[in-house]
Amino acid sequence: MWDRGILKSNAKIALGGRYWTAFGVSLLAAVISGGFSWSTRRFTVSFENLPWNEGITSVVAVLLSLSAILIALIGFLYYVFVSLPVSIGESRYYVRNHFGAADFGTLFSSFRYGYLNSAAAMLVTEIFIFLWTLLLIIPGIIKQLEYSMVQYLLADNPSLPGSRARELSRILTNGEKGAIFVLGLSFIGWYLLGAICFGVGIFFVNPYYQATMAELYIFLRDRAIQTHQIDPAELGLVPPAGPYYNPENPPIL
Known part of the structure; x- marks a missing residue:
């Protein structure tokens, strides 16, 4: 069994002397992931505040509606093909940072x-979580926790099929x-x-x-490997039938 205090202590050690690089990585990831959403919201607010009762023609209204749909579509594509891969890259950075400066x-x-x-695997995973959330909030939270390791598994092996990544996360x-839920709650004070x-x-x-x-993730992954629940070769941690993965010299993904 793992301990929250030990995990947090190890995280501080991993960030020691490298905090500002990690800060830059997370800040840039947040900007990239949230930038388009911010601009979309700005457009939506402007669209809703137009003086519809002051003579805007139906043609203009249709064009604006189509523009809103187009921007929503672009936002969805941006989320799938930019935000999701960046989130995997951020996870990969922090896993590697555990073993040395990434x-x-x-x-x-x-x-x-x-x-x-990776993008497709994450998208399908997010859809599953969303559909479970539509049923009830609690099942959605459970699925979110169940699939919380998917992006880390894809960070280890970006060629891992999405279905297998979700199975391994389970x-x-x-x-x-x-x-894991309590671990997340333990950061609420810091975020407030x-x-x-x-x-x-x-x-x-x-x-x-x-x-x-x-x-x-590293703890859960290593425990699963030691108990033979996961083959390290499947995650690209060792070559098939090769020597055990050397954490001081991780594979270049």
Whole structure:
């Protein structure tokens, strides 16, 4: 069994001397993931505030409606093909950072390796979580926790089929979902403190949270490997029938 305090302590050690690089990675990931959504909201607000009763013709109204649909479609494509790969790259950065200083460019590594497979796997996973959330909030939260390791598994092996990534995530989180939920809740105080500081403080908490979640994944992954629930070769941690993965010299993905 893992301990929240130990995970957080290990996260602080991993960030030691490398915090500002991690801060830059998480900040850029947040900007990339949220930038288009912000511009879309600005357009929506402007669209809703137009003086519809002051003579805007039906043709203009149709054109504006089509523009809104187009922007929504572009936003969806941006989320799938930009935001999701960046989230995987961020997870990969923090996993590698556990073993030593990771390269800042790791944030964009998903665009070079297994790009379409990773994006598709994450999209289907998000759809599953969304559909479960439509049933009831609690089942949605459970599925969110159950699939919380998918992006880390794809970070290890970007060619891993989505169905297999979700299956492995279920293995890793089996019997751990309640503890993972509590781990997430333990950061609420930090995020509230960050929000009080004009919201900017949240960005300073993100590296700590991301590093802690990476520590959790590494623990669950290694335990599953040691109990023969997962073959390390499937995650690209060792060549097939090869020597055990050396954490000081991780594979270049």
